[in-house]
Structure formats: C-alpha cells, structure tokens
Amino acid sequence: EPEVTQTPSHQVTQMGQEVILRCVPISNHLYFYWYRQILGQKVEFLVSFYNNEISEKSEIFDDQFSVERPDGSNFTLKIRSTKLEDSAMYFCASSPGQEWADTQYFGPGTRLTVL
C-alpha cells in the first residue's frame, strides 16, 4: 500500500540554524500538508499546498517557514532560523483531492530538536 515517507526521522540542530524537512507524498495525490505537534500539545496545522502554491497557512507559519515542491516527488518544509520553540514532531500529509471527501494520509513524522 502506498504511504507517505519522511526524512530524517530525527533532526537535531542548533538555534539559529536552517533545517529542511523532507517528505515524499503518495504519488497520485494533489494536496500536501505540514502539521506539527509540540510535546504534550495538539497536532497543529501549519500549511497546505496545491497546484504549486500555498492554499492555506496558519498564524504559526510565519516568514521563517517556507515550503517547496522542487520536483515531482518531494515536498519540503524549510525553517530558516530555528528557535527553541520550533522543537516538535513535524508531520507531512497528502490527500488525493479528487473527491469532495478526500482523506489525508500522514507520514511517520520528523522529530526536530533545537538546542
């Protein structure tokens, strides 16, 4: 069964450094998403991406965040200058978008630790 994959599984970085989290969505899906979960808190929506542009973003998704689909398979989240509070589990998801009731399929997540 096709699945969403994410790399790396765990990323440790120093505050102020740039990180890129990578995702490979399911191949025929059209919508792509990033969510995050700070330890002990809810899973929060960050951004959705469709037709090579951001379709929706949350207040969390400020100028230090960016997303890109550099080729036909990868979907990346870049954090330009990491802060301690960016430490979280980041989940990528994708959905087919071909029905009015499409389902989002999630990857296993990348645990980001900012020191």
Added chain:
Amino acid sequence: AQSVTQLDSQVPVFEEAPVELRCNYSSSVSVYLFWYVQYPNQGLQLLLKYLSGSTLVESINGFEAEFNKSQTSFHLRKPSVHISDTAEYFCAVRRSYNQGGKLIFGQGTELSVKP
C-alpha cells in the same frame, strides 16, 4: 472556526473490557469527523471517518463511532479491547465540501490496555 475537545487525556482499561473515548466538537459550519490512531513511534493512521449518511461508522478492527449532531459529539467505542489497541487516539474535524482543507485536532487520548 472549529474546535475539538477530547475529554480524557488518558484512559487505562483491562484487556477485553469495553472502552469509550470521548470527542466533542464546535463548529459554525458543517464538518466531517475523523478518528486517527498513533501507535508508538509511528505516524497518524486514519481509523474511521464520518462524512454523511449513517451516523454510525465502523473500522476494520472493531472500533465504531457515532455522530451525534445535537450533542456535537463523535465518541469512539470498542466493545472489547486488545493489548494491541494501546495507542494515542486523535479526534479531528474538517469543514465539509472543502477539498484540501485543514484538519483541526483534539488533544489526543492515550489508551492504555493492561493484561
């Protein structure tokens, strides 16, 4: 705006006992409802969803949830749990008729099944 409340952060039960994980939502527009499960060290997996039609929906592993519009609830139940059901369960909503729309999650309920 939508919000989701999961009333129990932790639910310990013995194997073969019944369980109910509670979920209430708030929304000014029509929504779809979802339950996702997260097994240890894994991503979020869709367990079941309510889109329309019968208010009782079932998963392949014996869970069921009932949509109650008047009480704005979508509680998850299983008549007899197994050790393997130990996981974190997330209730989520999404605006209906909104392809690619974001999911709004509850805080999660940690189900711990003891022998």
